[in-house]
Amino acid sequence: MEFKKHWDLITVIVLSIIVDVLILQNTRGIIQEIAGLTFVLFLPGYVLIAVLFPEKRELSNLERIALSFGLSIAVVPLIGLGLNFTPWGVKLKPLLVSLTAFNTVFAILAVYQRSRAVEPWTPFTVKEVTEKLGMEKPTTLDKTLSVILIISIILSLGILTYVASHPKPGEKLTEFYILGPEGKASNYPTNLRVGQKGIVVIGIVNHEGRNVTYYVQIWLVNLTWDDRTNTPVVYEMYPMPGWFNVTLPPVPVNIEGNWTPEFKKNYTFSIDKPGKWQIWFLLFKDRPPELPQAPANGNYAETGPKNLILDAMNGRIQSLKLNVEVKEPVRG
Known part of the structure; x- marks a missing residue:
């Protein structure tokens, strides 16, 4: 195999392996970002074009470049879709391995196709690009479209490089959950007798990107839904013991x-x-929100805190709800 004739395909395989190593080692930098973008947005389409169109006469250099980007954008999601139906799923490592395998297999097939071609296409040189841009009796439209295509590709690479090297901060959120007494999302204490103890596990995870002090209020509420007004009616609302606060550092x-x-x-x-x-x-x-003085009977249903429950039902307050049916104790 002549290296000069297939140096581009060999470079695809080597570059794919290098990108895998850089990403798995969490190496960051502008060079790594450009290599990663090339790995995803250019190489899969490039090797596929080399397999489908090995003859020089079939496509011009500019067409090959443009189609390489277009086919890469089509191929990569299809690979991800295929991974979605495997035990590995669409995760970083399986995706890297799949893309590297795709690039390697099709690069080898492209070497075979190119070796059988009558007039094989080989990587362009500056002279070839000049000749392609200076086609026989080129029209003004041909020149204009060629220039626009080159500028578009350069701008796209520049924008993609900037976006990759200046990523937006991840979404800020807080995980808030309750689990059953065994620490699983099952066997919640939803049926109790009067005075019988129930246990749940309250969990919080801070993804806010800063230290946050969390305050947890726990309310016992008796309400029904008014179908006429399509609003809840709160009859009883009592603070339950065990309110707490905790300060947590952010975790990714x-x-x-x-x-x-x-x-x-x-x-x-x-x-x-x-x-x-x-x-x-x-x-x-x-x-936490300020609360008014407790009513004499302890029932906040007709006071301002009732709005906390209404806001929680409408998603304006992060909240969790546990429905509990309480029966009279068993008489001996």
């Missing part, structure tokens, strides 16, 4: 590794009145 969102909790707290409660109740866990960041 890790979609590759196993999920791990940041803060967990067992919460034990009991309800001393029968009926169908809702326990609302309300989460506040940095500072």
